[in-house]
Amino acid sequence: MAPLPAMTRRPESRLLDLKEPGAILLLSCYELGHQPLNLAFPLAYLRRAGYRPVAVDAAVTPPDDATIAAARLVAISVPMHTALRLGVELAARIRRRNPDALLCFYGLYAWLNADYLLSEWADFVIGGEYEAPLLALIQALERGEPGPVPGVSDRAHRAGPSLARIDFPEPDRSDLPSPRHYAHLVMDGRAVPAGYTETTRGCHHTCLHCPIVPVYRGRFFAIPRQVVLADIRRQVRQGVRHITFGDPDFLNGPTHSLRICQALHEEFPDVTFDFTTRIEHILRHRELFPEFRRLGCVFVVSAVESASDLVLEKIDKGHRKADVIEALRVLDEAGIAMRPSLLPFTPWTTLEDYLELLDFIEEQGLIEHVDPVHFSIRLLVPPGSALLDRPDAAEWVGPLDEAAFTYTWTHPDPRVDRLQREVAALVERATREGWDNYATFAAVRALACEAAGIEPPADPPRRGHRPPPPRLTESWFC
C-alpha cells in the first residue's frame, strides 16, 4: 500500500514548534566547492521571519547525530545533479537516525525529480524561488494545516516551480565554514580564497539540454545590487580575494552586472572575479570586456560544448564553432582567459566529432584552459528536460532511470559509449594522481584514436599560444 501523503498522515498531536533553535535543519551537500549560497539565503530569510534554523554544509562536515535528532524539519538543498545524489544518501541517514523528522528537498534538481523523491524519500519538494514556499510550509506545519501549500509539492499534490520574485535578504553566512575550506583561485603561482555570489537567478535562454529551462522557462530574476554587494563585502571580510559570480549567465542583465563589478572594484580594487556567460553574449557585448578586465575579471567560463555545428544545433545552443573562435579573439584582446565547459558525449556526437573537438582544443591553445573532467561529460536528460519535447526524441531516448535522475540513452555507435567510460576512468585516475593537463590530454587523445583505429598524432607542444590561465581549485561544474 502506498504511504499516506505527508501532509495528511501528520496527526494533529504533531503540531510542530519550529521556532526552537535547531528544529529546522538546513543541509547542503555540494555547491561546486563554494560556501553554499543556497544555505545562506534561506538562513537569512527564515531568521528574518523569527526562526532559528541550523545550517550544515555536509561537504565540509557532515551533520552529527545530535543535530539530526534535534531536527523536526530537515531541508536539503539540491541545486545540481551531484548534490542530489549526495542529498539522497544523506536523506537515508536522516531517515535512520530520526524517522519522525519531515524531509524537504529544495532547488533545481529537487523539482525535476519530484516524483521519485516524493515516492522514496521526501515529504515535500520545492523548486524555483524556494525561500517563500519554504517559509509558508513551515508556518503551515506550525498551524497543523493540511496541504497544499503554494509552491510546495507533497505526496498528494504537485506544485509547479515557484516563480514569484522574493524580497531578497542579505545572505547570512555567519554559521557557515570559513572560506579557507572552499575553492581557491590559483593565479601567478599564488592561491587565494575564492568567494561566491550570484547577481541573478534563472536564465533568459532556453538551450534544450539545460536543467534550468524546465524550471525557469526563460525567466530570470535580478538580485538587488545592494544585496549582492553586502554579500561580497561580508566574504571579503572573511578573507576572500576573488569572487565567482555563479549566475547561470552573468550577462542576461549586462547593465546590472557591470554596475555591480564597478562598485566591487571601487570598494575592493584588489579583488578579482570570474563569471559564466554564453559565447553569443561574449560577441554581443564585446565592448564590455575591456571594462570587465579593468575591473578585475581574470577569466570567463563559457559553454563551448562541442566543435560540431550539428550537435550545437541539436541542443539549440545559439552559437557555431566559428563564433567560439571569434569569442576567443574578443577575450584575448581584453586580456581575459576563457575556461570552456564541454559536452563532448551526446547521442549526436560521432567519434570523428570527438577527435575534431580535441584538435580544436589543441589548435586554439586551450589545453590548459579545459578542466580534464570536461572531456568525459555525457549528456544528462533529467525528467522534464526540454530535449524530451524534440520531435526526434523517441529515436534516441530510453527509459527514465529515476534513481540516477536521468533518462537513459545509448549511442548508436557502441565505440562512443565505450570511449566515454574509458575517458571518465582515465580522467579520474589522472586527477587522483595529479597528472598535468598536457599528459591527460595526450592520454585522452590516445584513447580516442585507438577507438577510431588510427595512429595518434605527436603529443602537443607543452605551451600553447595563450598564457596559462588562472583557475579555481574546484573543477567540477554540474
Ligand code: SF4
Ligand atoms: S545560456 Fe546557459 S544557463 Fe542559460 S539556458 Fe543556456 S545553458 Fe542554460
